[in-house]
Amino acid sequence: MAIQVQVTFDAHDPAALGEFWCAALGYVRQPPPDGFASWDDALDAWGVPPDQRDSANALVDPDGVGPRLFLQQVPEPKTAKNRVHLDLNVGRSAPEGVAPQDAVRAHVARLVALGATVVAEREVRGESWVVLQDPEGNELCVQ
Known part of the structure; x- marks a missing residue:
């Protein structure tokens, strides 16, 4: 189990x-x-x-x-890159008829409106994702 x-x-x-x-x-x-x-x-x-x-x-x-x-x-601020982060697999669970890239773009825009910051867009071996930071600077990826 x-x-x-x-x-x-x-x-x-x-x-x-x-x-x-x-x-x-x-x-x-x-x-x-x-x-x-x-x-x-x-x-x-x-x-x-x-x-x-x-x-x-x-x-x-x-x-x-x-x-x-x-x-x-906690009293101290974040000072370094996360060693662990969450990947939000939005594109893989996009509703029928919605292109994965469009689902990713829409979710990233929603998170930015909520206070996230886009750090980078990456693509490696056919996989693409957007790196963001939440409002307190914790990294996350949307793919």
């Missing part, structure tokens, strides 16, 4: 970065635990002070297929 994976990002603003990644991936914020109507109710019950409530954000695939993303607040 395979082991489930969670991908963790360090972030300055987990809530804002979570909004970007929800839009980028079609994810949703993880619902509060059973027995709680909201995250505020859960955090109240657990005694988490209000000034610490924005220190983390968890995102999930609403279909339950993709890995959970966990964004944790």
